Amino acid sequence: MLEVDTLNRSFGSHHAVQDVSFTVDAGKLIGFVGSNGAGKTTTMRMIMGLLAADSGEVRWNGAPITAKDRARFGYMPEERGLYAKQPVLAQLVYLAELKGMNRFDATAEATTLMERFGLGERIKDKLEKLSLGNQQRVQIAASVMACPTCLILDEPFSGLDPKAIDEMAGLLAEFAATGVPVLFSSHQLDLIDRLCDGLIILSNGQIVASGSKQELENRGAHKHRLVTDNDVAWVREIAGLQVDDVDGNTALVEVIDPGVEKIILAEAINRGNVLEFSRIRPTLSEIYREVTA
């Protein structure tokens, strides 16, 4: 379990990260969202010990994190880079060896990963000979080599085509399924919606929302849509709700007093046939826009 406890970091007068706290539980995939400059990369670099925190603490399995713990993490930096002029296999093996793997196992694992990504034929090629998307695959492979205990990935999906995104998403889900906490940042909200067990939204260095998607949905307004076979202007008469819109037989209402949705449904059934009565779940984009506004 990775815990980030009230981290702070300033660059000169700019307070880049302010009292950021969150937890990534074992086996959870957590998305880290925020606009450019929100503090995601700074937070991740502090987790990886590349940047010292002004205050606050990172804990791994309950104890303050050590260099030894971090050495077993899989990390993918934002402005990614491997050795452009070195063959793919050689550098994957090298990085795994630095993590304490022996050469033989590292070669086997790197070969398997590259075959899985459809790059089995190209392991002897220099990295720079590969397309950007394929370089990105190699970069992800580098971060998941040598059985990482935790994955910290800064924008792992940027620059990937939909097929590659599915491959990588599948890979991350596999790691999470074995109990590895995974934290990754992304601008692709639909992807986070699909992949993540939870998300953390950062804005101007502060966490403005966090939790599972359901928790975030529940934070917002509870909106319902009602469609019947006749006019629904009567909803305006019911207390404890706010009517957002009425258009003929369709109404959009926001529940203010809990339980009022039952009254609406009973009344609608009284007045005729109910074609639809449903809770409207906000999309992540809507939640994101709302909390970062």
Next chain:
Amino acid sequence: MNTSWATIARREIMVKLTDKSFIISTIVSLAVTALAFAGVQIFANRSTTTDIVVTDQQAAAIVQGTDSLVRKKNAKSSVNVVEVSSDEEAEHLVSAGDADAWLRQADGSWQLVWKTESKTSLEQSVDTVIKDLTLSDLARQAGLSDAELQARMSVESVTLEGDSNPMIGSLTGLAFAALFMFSSLVYGMQIANSVVEEKQSRIVEILVSVVPVRALLAGKVIGQTAMAVGQMVLLLGLGLIGLSATKLSVMLPNLSGAVAWFLVFFLAGFLALACIWAAAGSLGTRTEDVQYSAQPLTFVLMAVYVAGFTASGTAKVVLSYVPIMSAVLMPARIMDNTAQWWEPVIALVINLLFAALMVSLGSRIYRRALMQTSGRLSYRAALRLSD
């Protein structure tokens, strides 16, 4: 830190060993050295047989003397006496190309008759023999033995300190200075470039999250130093082997000692600067920045190079104790035989102390500047940074 530095050093070495331009430049420099010696050898061992026609016994004796003189210089060369009875026959042999030259007396002096052009080296040999023979004739008439004559006619150099040839001493100094400068510059630049390359590609973030910064620096410096010293050993070894096959092999005992010391000093001097090279690399964010950050280092190396062949007298003695400079000047003094046995030891100790200081300074800058990604830093700004 365990063995991660060794893994890093091995990568630095493997990258070099599989780099085509490195392989080619090493092979070329070794080949040039080998060819230079081979050329000297071939030139020196070229077997020449010269036929000289004579018509009288006096000329035959001179040609025989020339033969033994030529053989002494080069065992494979010889001069043959071709005796004929008449001048016409002699001239005919030369003009027909069956003999190289005709040695004859004309108007009380000696003449070598060639077909088209003369051979200077042979002419000189014949000249020497004629002078020797004439002198010993005159000496005998004056009642002097050949040995006395030789003693009276030669001069021997005796130096009060050492027993050297200053010419060879300064040539060796120049060679050491050039080798030190080029090797340090090439490998130092490689260290700096390798650092900035990792910084530019941001792989350094992955590396530093896995291994301690000091292991990264140690591996890099050790790997590149091993390559630099290895290449130097190859080059100097080949040079010594080549030399042993030539007439200059008499210099070997002195030179081997100087070369051995040079290697030890090269190692110490290179190590002293290696971490500063790494620091120079860490100050930049792009490879273009390195040439600016490396300026102080190139300046120091140029100064060492210039001092290597200009320093003399007291300045040379004093500078041979100065770190880095000592790598070039102390071996040169050993070659001159002007250094006592303890002098290189003291200079080496001073150099190692300096190296320790530079390693600590260089690694401090490296550690602090490595994660700075906003433009090129100055040495001063890097030292002001916190960890």
